[in-house]
Amino acid sequence: MTGARTVAAPQEYWERYYAEQFRFGLGTEDILAALVQVPPIHRWADLGCGSESLLWAIALRAERLVAVDADSQRLAILREFAAVERPRGIHRTALTLCGRTEPDAFVNRCRSLKATVVADCLTGAPLGDSILAATKVELVTQFGLLGLCSSEQHFLDCFAAVHQLLASDGWAAGANWVARDLAERVELTEPLYWQAAANAGISLLLLRRIPSADPEFPAVWTYLGRKRHP
Ligand SMILES: C[S@@+](CC[C@H](N)C(=O)[O-])C[C@H]1O[C@@H](n2cnc3c(N)ncnc32)[C@H](O)[C@@H]1O
Secondary structure (H helix, E strand, C coil), rough: CCCCCCCCHHHHHHHCCCCCCCCCCCCHHHHHHCCCCCEEEEEEECCCCCCCCCCHHHHHEEEEEEEEEEEEHHHHHHHHHHHHHHHHHHHHHHHHHCCCCCCCHHHHHCCCEEEEEEECCCCCCCCCCCHHHCCEEEEEEEECCHCCCCCCHHHHHHHHHHHEEEEEEEEEEEEEEEEECCCCCCCHHHHHHHHHHHHHCCHHHHHEECCCCCCCEEEEEEEEECCCCC
């Protein structure tokens, strides 16, 4: 696996960040507000998804989700949670924040999870056909994956590589937390995002650095963009 280590082990991460209570002030509500702007789409790939895709799925309206991560344990947590089809407290708050009040909203999001795939998404090379059976998607997201890159060049390479999965006119969205301790991690800056998006053929519609109350991660960058026609 290429890149810096994730801040906590699978079960601890799931309990710390995605447990019963929605924690306001960490940027989550801002990320959800960015995601609700994406129109309904058919195919969505969430890269470096961990066990958390269903939180972001609440804001989105995707029919088919392929969840990809290097860690099979995190994917197992995601699959088990999706199978139960019951939202935790954080999900109930997100449903309200996103105006997803229809009775089956969460169940439908759980059922949209069509596949989980173990893959390294930080090699800087295009992801293999095993992920999507050569079919492009209308939305590529990553939340906390590309922030694990070790240098600006690594970030540029991986940003371009992961968005090769995207169909023309497709949507790119995500967020990356800024670690207080940058050891082993790329320093995320506005010019770096603009450069990465330009290289990947993506027009950014939104790019924001949101302050966070988390002392370990004092800010989070969130973005939304659209792949240009070739
Ligand atoms: C900060 S966590 C973010 C998890 C989740 N997306 C979220 O919204 O909280 C980073 C995730 O990236 C995964 N990851 C780390 N390196 C990876 C790699 N090289 N390829 C694919 N996934 C990776 C980790 O297993 C972890 O699930």
